Amino acid sequence: MDRDIRVVQVGLGPMGLRIVRHILAERQGIMYVGAIDVAPELEGRDLGELAGVGPCAVPVSGDAARVFQETKPDIAIYTTVSYLKRFLPQTDVAIRNGVNVISTCEELSFPHFVDSELTARYDELCRKHGVTMLGTGITPGFLMDIRASVLTAACKDVQRIEVTRRMDATLGRQSFQQRMGVGMEMDAYRAAVAAGAIKGHVGLEMSICLIADAIGWALEEVRVMAPDPVMAGIPVASEFFTVGTGQVKGTEQQAVGIVNGEEKIRLDFAAYLGAEPSYDEVALYGTPELRARVTPSWPVDSGTVAMVVNLIPAVINACPGLLTINDLVPVSFKSGNMAGFVCQAG
Known part of the structure; x- marks a missing residue:
């Protein structure tokens, strides 16, 4: 990519602001173009000032559709809820605007276990719009799996x-x-x-x-x-x-x-x-x-921030769909029939 990665932050609680602070203060080649939160008291506030790193000229908005349509980001970072059935509907607006999604939603790390039908529906929606969605964090997503x-x-x-x-x-x-x-x-x-x-x-x-x-x-x-x-x-x-x-x-x-x-x-x-x-x-x-x-x-917190930010390029590069970390890091012992791990022969 010959330009900075364009990011929208969705959810400005403690974890969301930690990610914002880290990206604005410590990372290169990545830039915030939008911020979304439903709290009315945050409307119009500067994202950088909220994160404590100084103004960055990115105002917070509660209008997700407008933010995605106007800013055209490469990826949205969702730090909102832990449970899949509350989380996935939040992402419709991002997916339908062609925006990749990475999230700290714990149940998104292996959504098939929670609701296989809902997971299949959103996997199909992601594929239809050419985007990738991934749930990650320190655990689940790394340390215990x-x-x-x-x-x-x-x-x-x-x-x-x-x-x-x-x-x-x-x-x-x-x-x-x-x-x-x-x-x-x-x-x-x-x-x-x-x-x-x-x-x-x-x-x-x-x-x-x-x-x-x-x-x-x-x-x-x-x-x-x-x-x-x-x-x-x-x-x-x-x-x-x-x-x-x-x-x-x-x-x-x-x-x-x-x-x-x-x-x-x-x-x-x-x-x-x-x-x-x-x-x-x-x-x-x-x-x-x-x-x-x-x-x-x-x-916990710094590890989660690092996992989210470090996986952003991998999510952007990945094939469309609702993926798990195993799709991105297929490195492990393989039990049983080895051919069962091959997606397409030849």
Whole structure:
């Protein structure tokens, strides 16, 4: 491309503004031409000023159709919602204007698992208008799925995969710590889980599906356990919360993928104040058997920003359709019939 990549930002919450700040202050060859948010108080505000990096002459608008029609961007970055059925209708206006889409929507990382019919409909819509859509992030999208899949590429055989993420929630935003139940009493935590107010980590199902899809394992079942509280044995504190002994300092949760009646994939997630050591680990059981650990655990927000921005050229270059990261990074051990991984012979 002999010009800068033209981008529209959709959604100006904390993550959206982090991406804006990073692109405006640290990246080259990419430029914002528009910004969209439904909050009326943001109408007309300068995008750069909102992100804290100074004016960039890009006003925020609530009129998505007008922004896409007038600015003709190459891609739109959506940082709006986590759930597929709320997210996909938001993208109609971008797709119909021929604009590629990349998003932090967790369920978009493997949309077939959530709603295969809706996914097929939007895949067809993307193809019709010649655009590509991708969901990505640090997890799902990298640490608990694609990283594990890529490591299997150097294996002659893989029988089982375990992925563990243990992160120090002290470093997370206040909203993240709240979602992990930090500072609650155990009974209140249990009640919040039962009511759906605390859901644990969004996207464990997607990570299991991404691993299985990459390797070629046909999942019979994906089981996601209810989140459990991690209790403080001693007082602990963050910038936002002070947690006493016997109170909740975070959350842990597990998920498994079942193939032929056997647990083939296991994900263990934990985020709590003072987690030490914090790490991200992949354990592969096969030929060879190995463990790959990164410590400390990968930062959530900066990692998500990097994944979104670094994948923009790949999305623009990709074939049209509603894709997953496996379509862009098809590097993994291949189980079973190798011919099943070939799209077109010859």
